[in-house]
Amino acid sequence: MMRALILGGTSDANLLADAAARAGLDAIYSYAGRTRAPSAQSLPTRIGGFGGASGLAEFIIREGITHLVDATHPFAAEMSRNAVAACMATRTALIALEREPWAKVPGDNWIEVADITSAVAALPENPARVLLSIGRQHIEAFSTKPQHVYTLRFVDPPDGSLPFPDTDVIVSRGPFKLACEMEMMRSRRIEWIVARNSGGTGARAKIDAAREFGLPVVMLTRPDLPDRLRVGSVTEVIQWLGHRACLGA
Ligand code: NAP
Numbered sequence: 613m614m615r616a617l618i619l620g621g622t623s624d625a626n627l628l629a630d631a632a633a634r635a636g637l638d639a640i641y642s643y644a645g646r647t648r649a650p651s652a653q654s655l656p657t658r659i660g661g662f663g664g665a666s667g668l669a670e671f672i673i674r675e676g677i678t679h680l681v682d683a684t685h686p687f688a689a690e691m692s693r694n695a696v697a698a699c700m701a702t703r704t705a706l707i708a709l710e711r712e713p714w715a716k717v718p719g720d721n722w723i724e725v726a727d728i729t730s731a732v733a734a735l736p737e738n739p740a741r742v743l744l745s746i747g748r749q750h751i752e753a754f755s756t757k758p759q760h761v762y763t764l765r766f767v768d769p770p771d772g773s774l775p776f777p778d779t780d781v782i783v784s785r786g787p788f789k790l791a792c793e794m795e796m797m798r799s800r801r802i803e804w805i806v807a808r809n810s811g812g813t814g815a816r817a818k819i820d821a822a823r824e825f826g827l828p829v830v831m832l833t834r835p836d837l838p839d840r841l842r843v844g845s846v847t848e849v850i851q852w853l854g855h856r857a858c859l860g861a
Pocket of ligand 1: 618619620621622623642643644645646659660661662663664665667668683684685687688689690691692694747749
């Protein structure tokens, strides 16, 4: 019997959960538990870390998981590496639902960097107004450039103080439209953007807005991950699950 675990927390994972539920598949959806009110899913849902690769392997065995779908954000590298290791250890079938990275188009002014340290270094020394769009857990590194005014966008209001003297916090959940992103950048007089090359449409508008304004974007490239089967659409994942199920996996 096929029983799937979907590692989620993205809009693609949510679409996959809907499709899996509609197809009547036996599947569990997993959230890391980063947001206070995660979107409700049409599948049974669990929340919280597994306890590393070994914890995930134990979960897989305990729950009788036969297929694991890594539909996490492309920068959720630790979870993705743990998924590879746990699936190898338990001989569980693994597939990644991964959106293509954005490709530069004429008019884009990107400075591509491989890590957060390089992203901090790429920002100017003179004070600037910076939209920092890289995930809450990575903002600390930018405290070494406190001269900038940082605009941060979070799903939940921040718990404690932020590591910069001058911040502007927006509490909002995507997806965001181009006109709204342009207005947000115009009203805040944003001069620089720091972003991850997430791909997909939900986070794309800020990159399009940056191009419209001719603003520089410090773009973090995707983290290196171990080889695994990857597809770009929900349909392909459903087919993969259905195919394996038909084979009696
Ligand atoms: P990460 O650094 O790769 O993961 C850190 C740890 O969080 C993992 O080792 C794991 O803990 C736990 N974890 C991550 N994803 C999990 C999941 N789906 N279910 C259960 N545990 C999970 O990941 P991150 O960058 O902090 O991202 C955390 C989550 O937020 C991911 O699920 C990701 O998909 C989501 N996210 C969404 C967006 C978005 O734009 N929608 C953006 C960024 C992140 P253990 O080692 O204890 O198992």
